[in-house]
Amino acid sequence: MNPNHMILGLGGTGGKIIRAVRKTIFQEFRNVSPKDVNVGYLYVDSSDELMRLDDPTWKILGQSVQLGPNSQLHIRCANLSSILENLTNYPGIRPWIGDRGIWNDILGGIVGDAIGGQKRRLGRFLFANHATEFCDRLTSQVRELQSGGETGVTFHVCTGLAGGTGSGTIVDTLCQIRRLFPDSLQYRIIGYLLLPEEHPKPNWNTGNYHANGYAALAELNALSVGKFVPCNLAGDGSKMTGLQTPFNGAYLFTTHNENGLALGVDDIPNVVADFLYQKIVTVRKVNWASLARQENAENGDGNPETIPGTNVGVRSKRWLAFGVKRIAVPEEEIAEYLAYQFALQAALQLRYNNWSETEGYLPNAKNVDLMSYVSAPEQLERWLLSDEHLILSAPVLEADGTQGRWQPIGRYWMTVTGAFKQEIEEREDGAKWLDSLKGRLELRFSDQYRGHGVKAFYQTVSASARERAREVRQKLERELFGNWRDGVRSVHEISALVGAVISYLRSRFERFDDDVAKAKPQEEALAKKLKEQEKEWVKVGVISDMLGKRKRLFDTCALTLQDLYACRTRIEGWQFAKKFTPVLLEEITQLKAELDRSSAMIAEAVKNFEEQIAERCGDDNSKVDYRQQIIRFYDPELVRSVTRRLTKDAREQLTQTQRVRSALVALLGDKLDFRTFNERINKTTFLDVLENQCMENAKISHNNLIESSKEKLIGVSIIDKLRDRYGDRQALRLFIDGIVKAAGNYLIYSPDEIKRSAPGINSGAQICVSSFTVILPKAPEAEDFVKMLREVFWECVQTTAREFLDGSRSNEIILTSVTNLFPLRVVQLLSFLRARYLERVNGPNPARARMELHIEEDGQALPSLFLPSRGELQERIAPYLLLGSVLGLIAGRENEQGTQELAILTKDEYGFETPVFLEGTTIPETLANVPETKALTLEEAVGKQLADPELRREPKRTDLTQKVVSLVNELARQLPPTDPRGKSFPEWGRRAVKLLRGEG
Known part of the structure; x- marks a missing residue:
């Protein structure tokens, strides 16, 4: 088969089939454009309901698979009346448009932009206005497909026949494709046509619902046998007389299969999508040559039924029907379920770090007294937030403490006073000691303290308050980021801790005035005390001096001066702290904002992982639901049980969450802080890192801890699972029989028409030639069971044309049934559709009915679909x-x-x-x-x-x-x-x- 595929969806049904195909591909590959799967898309509709980029119905497993604008063609047109008034300017429309009076009635009932509205000719009218654009979009897509080196393309044209848009554009779509790509072997065209339901949903049938189906089939049949030659909408309107093989084959399908399985109309796109998936993806690694022959009517007499006594074809036999069913262990989904559970655990650890031996990491924070922790002296000292640091008694910047320049205020004045005192005592006359000491200390206070004098020093450092505040923040952040990186604290804990630091600083800021207010009386008391001591100093005489009184009094005065200047310095320090702390609060509040941003992003990721988990492995496998397109063969409770065991393993979770943190930190380079984390790791990156790392973590954990083959979730064989559950032949036969019946054709046939013999019918040619294909994975280790499985399949399959093909995926079995080489008359529903069609064309206003139903002329010259x-x-x-x-x-x-x-x-x-x-x-x-x-x-x-x-x-x-x-x-x-x-x-x-x- 061709490696390149182009899927065209016409109308709502066509769009839903494309949507289902893209979802199926994404489910299997987690990518809508996987390597070596060359598929192009073109969705054509008069309504844009399914074309919106934010349409949630295109989401699968949390991801949107919506088509890009280049794969959509919205055939809206608001000026149809203007076109009708100027038909000479529209040569592609004029030859077939029909009665102007009828059109005036039709368009008079339309408000706003026209849509197909169950009027086939109106659907064609809309398409005609975009026919050239359609051809351009199509050829562009084909060129892109062919850029890989392979020129052949298979066109899959999907639509429903009940509406106005899909049913009204199907003939022209087929003809335009064949006009552009005339080689019917290199460019195969296959139709997928949903027939109208006999009993549609309320309000679906607005008049032409069933009649449209019959009219479309009549035109397609005539097109196939060369009895209907449409006008070229993309050209001058002339008849497209040179078309050969307008389509190689067309599948017909309904909501009921031949064995009584009934689906809702909303389920049918999934069935068609799965069939297309097998034909496009599975066939790459499976030698399925028989299907290609069937689709081109090469497996029997594909000639049409004729006018008796002539070779003139009237009833095409290029129709097909199909059924498809898969039995699969949803391995990708199971692996993702496990990976997302691991990712959830990692995200919860990063956010809360609240471990429970019975639950794993919990989705809430621990209860911790953070205020007591952050206000502890040792914490404040380490984080440069103690009072000594706030008043710059202790150094903050690294340069502050170099060469021993900075000492705590009390020690500084004790050291300075002691040094001055000793020098004075050694060099100066005793009577001058106190004045000399006072002068030296005053000079040191006013001009020399830390190179400036106290007031000048604090004025100078006020200019660099921001740098010192950043140093404090960085010191705090380095420690806390290290805690987070090492798994000691969560981002929520750190954010709360920083919040407690902010609360502490605010509280401390509010007390600075009290500190100043307390220091002022101390200063006054010390000054008063010094004056009293000075009075005593002047009273010291020669005798008392000899007895050591001066020395003792000098010692006392020196202590008072030391305390006085220390008090004065602290007062200036408190004044500085009042200015410094708001700057510090600003920096730490910014840190808190970064932490909150990180925490919020991780919280969003937690929600995302919870949603992803909820979408996976939620089946109830108490009984087999044959209506499901994929019979998901696994034990959901086992998946949940094994996953719980792995997520509650403390050692495993400690290891896997550390791998996640390391993967995140590796993205930060040398700047290990929360601002860099937020700058370099957005939500998408965070999700990608956790998903990829946790997929690896989950598989490692699964392989290390799950030893029993019966508990294995990943790397399992569908053959092994079937053998475990259905070792008994009778139980296996009951299961397989149900699956085979569910894989029957989604088309019901009329036995009387199949058996009919009449002139024009080749009595030597078979009609309704059916085949059944089972694609089984190789399982040499289960040879006996596989032999029994094949035998049971053969017992359950009724058709004689049966084949087994070797599949490439160990986790699935694929069943397909295909019937071809039949005329439309054998379709049981056709009699009903004809009756509804005749009611319309023989009812009131037959001319309008025929114009609405047929895209050209009135349909009376078309060959009958019945004998x-x-x-x-x-x-x-x-x-x-x-x-x-x-x-x-x-x-x-x-x-x-x-x-x-x-x-x-x-x-x-x-x-x-x-x-x-x-x-x-x-x-x-x-x-x-x-x-x-x-x-x-x-x-x-x-x-x-x-x-x-x-x-x-x-x-x-x-x-x-x-x-x-x-x-x-x-x-x-x-x-x-x-x-x-x-x-x-x-x-x-x-x-x-x-x-x-x-x-x-």
Whole structure:
């Protein structure tokens, strides 16, 4: 099969099928464009309901698989009335558009932009306005597919036939594809056509629902056999006479399969999507040549049924039906469930770090007295937040403490005072000691403290308050980030701790005025004390000096001066702290904001992981649901149980969360802080890191801790799982029989039509040729069970054409059934659709009904989808039989049995009469018995005679008309009153007269 595939969706059904295909591919690969899967898409619709980029229905496993704008074609048009008024400017529309009066009625009922609205010709009208754009989009997509080196493309055209858009554009879509890509072997076109439901949802049938389906099938059938040649919408409107094989085959499907399985109409796109997935993806590694032959009608007689006695095809056999079912261990989903549980644990550790031996990491914070912790002296000292640091008694910046320049205020003044005192005592006269010490200390306070003097120092450092505040923040942040990196604290804990630091600093700031207020009286008391001591100093005489009083008093005064200048310095320090602390609070509040930002992002990730977990492995496997497209063969409770065991393993979670933290920290480079974390790791990056790392962590943990083969969740074989559950042959047979029935064709056939034999049907050719394919993974370790499994499949599959193919994936078995080579007449639903169609075209305003239903002309020239019934043949042939009689082409002749019989009077090449007997002695009897082959001969003979222009000239025409009237009246009188043909003959006569006049 071709490696390149183009999926086209027409109308709502087509869009839903594309959506389901992309979801299926994403589920299998976690990527909508996986490597080596070359698929292009083009969704065409008159409504943009499914085209919006934020449409939540395109989400799968938390991700959107919505198409890009280049893969969408919104065929909206608000100026249809203007186009109708200027048809000469629209050559692609003018030849087929139809009656302007009817269009005025149709468009008059439309408010706003027109949509298909179950009117096929309106759908075509909308498409025609975008036909060139459609061709451009299509060729662009094909070129992109071919850029890989392979030129062949298979076009998959998907739509429903009940609406106006899909049903109204299907014929033109097929024709435009074939016009652009005429090689039917290199560019295969396959249709996927959803037939109308017999009982649609309320309000779905707005008049043409069922009739649209029949009209579309009639046109597609005629297109296939060359009896319908549409106009070229993308060109000058001329007929596309050169098209060969407009489509290779077309699948028909309904909501019910042949074995009684009924699905909702919303489930059908998933079925089609899975079938397309097998044909596009699975086939890459499976030799499935038989399917390609079936889709091109190469596995039997693909020639259409013909007009009896001719080779003129009238009923195409390029129709197919399918069924598909998968039995699979959803390994990717199980692995993701486990990975997302690990990711949730990692995120909870990062956010809360609250471990429970019974639950793992909990989704809430621990209860901790953080205020007591942060206000402890040892913490404040380590974080440079003690009072000594706030008043710059202790150094904050690294340079502050170099070369021993800075000492705590009390120690500084003690050291300075002691040094001055010793020097004074050694060098100066005793009477001058106190004045000298006072002078030196005052000079040190005013001009020399830390190179500036106290006031000047604090004024100077006020200019660098921001740098010192940042140093405090960085010191605190380095420690806390290290705690987070090492798993000691969570970001929520750290944020709360920093919040407690902020509260402490605010509280401390509010007390600075109290500290100053307390220091002022101390300063005054010390100053007063010094004055008292000075009074004593001046009283010291020679005797008392000799007795050591001066020395003792000098010691006392020195202590007072030391305390006084220390107090004065602290007062300045408290004043500085009042200015410094708000700057410090600002920095730490910024740190808190970064932490809160990190915490909020991790909280969003926690929610995301919880949502991802909720979407996975939630099945109830108490019984098999055959309506599910994929029979998910696994034990959800086992998955949950094993996962709980792994997420509660303290050692394993400690290890795996450390790997996650290391992976995150590796993205930060040398800047290990929370601002860099927020700058470099957004939510998307965070999710990606945790998902990827935790997928690896989960698999490592699973492989290390799960030893029992029965408990293994990853790397399991569907064969092993089937063997574990269905070791008994009878139990296996019951299961497989249900699966096989569920994989039956989504189309129900009419047994009577399948068995029908009639002229024009090749009696030697099979119709409804069915095959059943089972794609099994290789399992040499379970050879005996596989043998039994194959035997059971063979027992359950009813068709004779059965095949096993080797699959490439150990976790799934694929079943497909395909039927082809049948005419539409064998579809059971078709009779119902025809009845609804006839109701529409024979009801009020038939001209409008036919124009709404058919994309060109009125559909009456299209070949019938059914073999003609006796009544239909009678209706068709009666006018010709009447004309043949009055024209002298039909007369009574003696047949081989020696009895009189009406016959067509034909002559051979020599002029000898060779009658064709019509199997009736009278016209009514002939109408009841004439075979279709002889009826065709009659039509041909009368048609040739009517071609003579003399018949339409007077008085010949009037003479023949009177003969028809006389014959009809005579025949009507001969029939019993109860014979319904008595009322039919006048109508047949009127039609005969119209044929005579050239009006038929």
